[in-house]
Amino acid sequence: MKFIQKLQKAQLNNNSLLCVGLDVDPARLPQHLRSMSNSVVQFNRRLIEATYDLACAYKLNLSFYEALGERGWQSLQQTLAYVPAGIITIGDGKRGDIGNSSERYAKAIFNGFGFDATTVHPYMGYDSIEPFLRYEDRGTFLLVLTSNEGSSDFQRITFGGKPFYQKVVHAAVRWNTRKNVGLVVGATHPEELQPIRKLAAEMPILIPGIGKQGGDLESAVRYGCNKKGLLAIINASRSILYASSGKDFATAARKEATRLRNKIVRYQEQFFD
């Protein structure tokens, strides 16, 4: 199945555009889990069990696992085994290298871990991204306008009145011959989402930044979705993961995920037929 079909199916099945970011900081685990040998995986397992019917995707930022060394690599693999088939898994690695090396990153992420999708830096151009695109049934999301402050350092530089990040959108549209390209646009840029969605009418847009980073959920839904009110993937990490630091962390996570999912559904109903 094409990535975009798998994504749509997951969004319809669970009636959800919510992506749960499993970016686990061992220092923030609930006290009672910390002594466990496999604490990160146990935490993730309980979070997945508590939210899998509320989410269309899980996103794992690879940095959080790499920081744990070899152990982290194992945790990643074990965590992925708990995600039910039908839910999208995103290996958020923000890779990008010369073709020879990007081939290997793609292999590690798509074959090794078996992720459904990944994120890549556009800076090195087409031949740094093409090795990912060869995996026709996987999604490759280009960083367009990221949720952090530094996004204005280069992404917003304008020439001929147009910001640099629009060049990336145009390229992504051009490179989408296999229908497996997506975009990353932070929810902290609500005004830019609409024009970007116009340029990329039928591409998935991964939208981080609605929680701790203060992004705008209403705009994320309203302008991030395609005309059917789908294909926006709205990520929340810390607000769900650390909804409670006690033994009730999974229940609290479910409550927060439900709240977000339902809020998204209300916006979908408001802005789409």
Place this chain on the structure above:
Amino acid sequence: MKFIQKLQKAQLNNNSLLCVGLDVDPARLPQHLRSMSNSVVQFNRRLIEATYDLACAYKLNLSFYEALGERGWQSLQQTLAYVPAGIITIGDGKRGDIGNSSERYAKAIFNGFGFDATTVHPYMGYDSIEPFLRYEDRGTFLLVLTSNEGSSDFQRITFGGKPFYQKVVHAAVRWNTRKNVGLVVGATHPEELQPIRKLAAEMPILIPGIGKQGGDLESAVRYGCNKKGLLAIINASRSILYASSGKDFATAARKEATRLRNKIVRYQEQFFD
């Protein structure tokens, strides 16, 4: 010791600007090594033993190790243990993420593996790079003008007559308050090296692309060095690693490394006092 001092010392001690890229493809290992359980590490160990007096640095492209899974992670660590103190190690990961995540990448690369230096994508701006710069004694190399064809897709877009990559150079100079920032400029762009070196007079410049990729060694030395004929780090990977596919691979690697080092020295003598 500051990174730039350590680098200069390594370059003077071995009279070498050569960096050996240990980007090992298991499929290209000499036949007699392939059956060994630890073949990648054994290959690297013999290469290091054969070249450590001819190189100022070893660069390990992380993709080659990630593609090998958990085992690759171990190979990385074990390889690094064979690099003599005083020689620079570069973890070429081309990372870059929001601050929270970049912190973790920096931790994995500088603390976990203990690399002296790394490479980062500039696209996400200052706060995506600053967590790396906090490691004052390590070097962080920003991608400026990469050696691949795709470098023209975005890096060369011009505005006000100036190419985008120059914006990155200007930013790198501004962000170099701790004297630990470097640049990556492919040897496949000989004409751009000189103006870049002018803008960044005393920064290390990592220059890949002289081997298989067909870059220009003379320009790499002539325009990549500072006024003292130092601070260019000229990387060769495949031409050294696979100089022979037989049992004599280490001897052949030494021969090729010697040839490159000596050629570089001759250019240094020609163009610098």
